[in-house]
Amino acid sequence: MAFDERMLNGMSVFTAVVDAGSFAAAGDALDMSPPGVSRAISRLEARLGIRLFDRTTRSVRLTDEGRRFHLQVLPLLAGLEEAAAGAAQGAISVRGRLRVHMDPLFSRLVLAPRIGEFMAAWPQLEVELATRDQLGDLVADGFDLAVRFGEPPDSSLVARKLLDTRILTVASPAYLRRHGRPANPQELEGDQHICIEFRDPATGRTFPWEFHRKRKRLSVKTSGRLVVNDGGTMHHACLAGYGVAQVMEVATAPFVANGQLLEVFPDWPDERFPLYALYPSRHHPSAKVRAFLDFVIDITSAANR
Helix, strand or coil, X not given: CCCCHHHHHHHHHHHHHHXXXXXXXXXXXXXXXXXXXXXXXXXXXXXXCCCCEEECCCCEEXXXXXXXXXXXXXXXXXXXXXXXXXXXXXXXXCCEEEEEEECHHHHHHHHHHHHHHHHHHCCCEEEEEEECCCCCCCXXXXXXXXXXXXXXXXXXXXXXXXXXXXXXXXXXXXXXXXXXXXXXXXXXXXXXXXXXXXXCCCCCCECCEEEEECCEEEEECCCCCEEECCHHHHHHHHHCCCCEEEEEHHHHHHHHHCCCCEECCCCCCCCEEEEEEEEXXXXXXXXXXXXXXXXXXXXXXXXXX
């Protein structure tokens, strides 16, 4: 099977259908008729010997083979696009549309206050940030990359660790005036203190309360009556003086710096939690993805100092 202009055109139509979600919308984007899009996809399927889409009168959905092919096609087309841009302009251009699957807490507390800097740096780039609790299918959902807290699941995605942020146990000054400051983590097991529990949306279980100091690990069995699965809710409940919470330093540093939250156990400083970037290619990521990754690394390094 030869790779020629017809194959390249078919691949371009294929990615347009995936991005647009339908033959008609892809036709509008490519200035083609829906029958023309359908014929191009049929020719590509015939040349590949696989079915790329399951079609009904109402929807178009990638098959498993189509999803794997999409995973392989994206870096190839991105590389060709960048090569053409480099030949024409003497440099790789950061332009087009970037869709990013974001962790809600990171997006709200770390990225949003500084996203204007990124938009100003790349005026030819259109950015869509989608905050979701769970990763889902990055390729099928049409995302260029994801930025997520926690160890990534086993998958074909490339996982690049951006940082390990400290886990802090914090409370507001008002809470500590009412309930006193616990002298050690074990005091959180009693009735004197109110702990805000956080449920991991991926597992459905609440995160255990742990404390790390060098090689020492201490687990504390808390039993808070308030359970949340949104980091923003947990932060604001803690800021309002409701209880004690375990939070990530990268998202909480401004509140600690200005005294709105106080670190309760600074002598247990070594528990950490990772932030990863995930993207669907083992080839070099596109220029727009690299630009966004560089920006995230820059702002997280500043927030995590």
